[in-house]
Amino acid sequence: MAVSKALRDAPDISATTKARVQAEARRLNYVPNRAAQNLRLRRSGLIGVIVPQINHTYYSHLVWGIERQAEALGFQIILGSSLDQAENELREVQKLIARQVEALLLVPAVRWQHRLATLELVRASKIPIVLLDAYPAGAEKFPNVSWVISDDHRGGQLATEHLLDLGHREILFLAGPNGSSSSAGRFSGYQRALAAAGVPYSDTRVYLADKDIASGQKAMAQALSEKAPFTAVVAHNDSVAIGAVDTLLQQGFRIPENVSVVGFGDGILAANFRVPLTTVRVPLTEMGETALRLALDLQKGIAVQPRHLPVEIIIRSSTRKL
Numbered sequence: 001m002a003v004s005k006a007l008r009d010a011p012d013i014s015a016t017t018k019a020r021v022q023a024e025a026r027r028l029n030y031v032p033n034r035a036a037q038n039l040r041l042r043r044s045g046l047i048g049v050i051v052p053q054i055n056h057t058y059y060s061h062l063v064w065g066i067e068r069q070a071e072a073l074g075f076q077i078i079l080g081s082s083l084d085q086a087e088n089e090l091r092e093v094q095k096l097i098a099r100q101v102e103a104l105l106l107v108p109a110v111r112w113q114h115r116l117a118t119l120e121l122v123r124a125s126k127i128p129i130v131l132l133d134a135y136p137a138g139a140e141k142f143p144n145v146s147w148v149i150s151d152d153h154r155g156g157q158l159a160t161e162h163l164l165d166l167g168h169r170e171i172l173f174l175a176g177p178n179g180s181s182s183s184a185g186r187f188s189g190y191q192r193a194l195a196a197a198g199v200p201y202s203d204t205r206v207y208l209a210d211k212d213i214a215s216g217q218k219a220m221a222q223a224l225s226e227k228a229p230f231t232a233v234v235a236h237n238d239s240v241a242i243g244a245v246d247t248l249l250q251q252g253f254r255i256p257e258n259v260s261v262v263g264f265g266d267g268i269l270a271a272n273f274r275v276p277l278t279t280v281r282v283p284l285t286e287m288g289e290t291a292l293r294l295a296l297d298l299q300k301g302i303a304v305q306p307r308h309l310p311v312e313i314i315i316r317s318s319t320r321k322l
Contacts, residue, residue, distance in 0.1 A: 047077045047292065048096030048104045052084040052211075057267045058237075058284065059107060062132060065288025066105055073296070075102070082109045084211075086117075093118055097125045103295035104129040105288075108136060119145060128298030130291040134182040135306075144298050148291045148307045152182045155280040155311040156189025159234045159262040162278065162313050164197045167322035168232040168260060171199075174209040174219045174244060176236035183236060186264060190234055204228055209240045216243020224251060231259060231322055238263035238270045238279055245275055245318065260319035276316035283309050 047070055051059040063079060070077050078099060082089035089109045096104060104127055106118070119142045122129045131139065131147035139145055163171050173190050176183030187206075194201050205228055209219040216235060220243065223230070235241035241263030245255055253259050255275045263270055266281035287309055294304045 044100040044102055045075055046099060046101045047075050047295070048080070048093075048099070048101035049077050049106075050080045050082055050089060050092045050096070050104070051107045052082055052109060054079060054081045057269060058239075058265055061267065061284035062107065062288040065285035066292050067288075068285070069289040069292045073292070075292075084109045090118055090121065093121055097121070097127060101127065103127060103292075103299055105132060105291050105295060106130070107132045108134055116142075128295050130295045130298070132287055132291050134180050136179075136181070146294050146298060146304050146306050148287050148294060148309065149182065149185075150282040150287070150311050151308045152185025153189040153192070155264055155282070156186035156234070157193045158189070158311065158313045159186075159264065159280050160190045160193035161197075162262060162315070162319065163232040163234065163260055164193060164199070166232075166260065166319060169199050170230045170232070171205065172223055172228065172230045172233045173206045174216060174233060174235045174240050175206060176240070177210050178208070186234075186236060205230060209236055209243075211237055211239060213239045213243040213246070216240035217247045218243075220244040220247035224248075232319070233259060233261045235261065235263050238265045238267055238277055241277055241279070241318075242269060242273055245273070245277075249275075256318050256320040260322075262313075262319060266314050270314075271316070275318050278316045278319040279314050281312050281314050283311075 080092035086109050128144040135147040207219040209215040263277045263279035266279045270277040270279045297304050
C-alpha cells in the first residue's frame with residue numbers, strides 16, 4: 001500500500017518514504033500498468049477520436065488540441081479515420097465502442113449530415129459524443145450529444161465584407177457539401193454581407209464545390225466556362241480556395257491583380273501556398289480542447305450547451321483593392 005501511494009504521489013505518506021520508493025522505481029525503470037489501474041477503477045481511460053483524414057493538416061490541429069487536453073486530464077486517445085465515408089465512420093465507431101472508450105469525438109463525414117445511424121448506435125451504448133466542425137440536422141434530439149463548431153455564419157460574413165470593403169461587388173461563392181452545417185453557415189454569412197452592402201444576390205455566382213482542392217478546381221472551371229462575371233471569390237475552405245487559384249492561374253489570371261480570393265480555416269497550406277491566402281482563421285486547437293471538456297461533462301451528467309467559437313479574418317496576398 002505504501003508503494004502504491006508513493007507512486008501515485010498521495011498526500012498521506014511521508015516525504016522520506018515517497019522519495020525512497022520513487023528512487024527505486026526509477027532505478028528499476030518501473031512503468032505503471034495503466035490498464036490494470038483503470039480496471040480497478042472500472043474505467044478505460046480512453047477517448048475515441050474519428051476524423052475524415054488523419055494526414056490532413058486541418059484535422060491534425062484538432063487532434064493535437066484533443067491530445068493535449070487528454071494528456072493533461074489523464075486520458076489517452078484512440079484515433080480513427082472515416083475517409084469521409086459514412087459507412088467507414090459507422091465501422092470506426094463500432095470499433096471504439098468495443099474498446100470501451102469513455103467518450104467519442106467525431107468530425108462527421110461529408111455525406112453523413114442527414115444520416116443519424118451513428119448517433120443511434122452511440123445512443124444505445126450510452127457513450128457521450130461531441131461533434132466537431134459540423135453537425136447534422138436532428139443531432140439536438142439525441143441525449144449525450146453536443147458539438148463544437150466555429151462561428152461559420154460570422155466567418156462567411158467577414159470574408160465577404162473584406163472583399164466588399166476592397167470595392168468588389170461581383171463575388172463568387174464556392175460552396176461546401178450540401179447538407180453540411182458549416183456550408184450552410186458560411187453561405188448565409190455571405191448572403192447577409194451582400195444584403196447589408198446593398199449588393200443583389202444572384203444564384204449565378206454560387207457554385208457547388210466540396211472540401212478538397214480538386215473540387216475547388218472543378219467549381220472554378222465551371223464558373224469560367226459559364227462566363228460568370230466576377231472579380232473575387234469566397235471559398236468554403238482553404239483547400240477549395242487553393243483549387244480555385246490553381247485553375248485561375250492556369251487560365252492566365254493573376255492573383256490578386258485580376259481576382260481576389262478568400263479561404264476559410266487558416267491551416268498550414270493557407271500561409272505557405274504560392275499565393276499566401278487571405279482566410280478566416282478557425283481556432284482548431286481550442287476546438288479540440290473544448291470538445292474533450294464537453295464530452296467529459298456529458299459523461300458526468302452535466303448539461304452542456306453546444307459551443308460556437310469565434311473566428312477572425314487574416315489578410316494576406318490573395319486579396320487587394322479593386
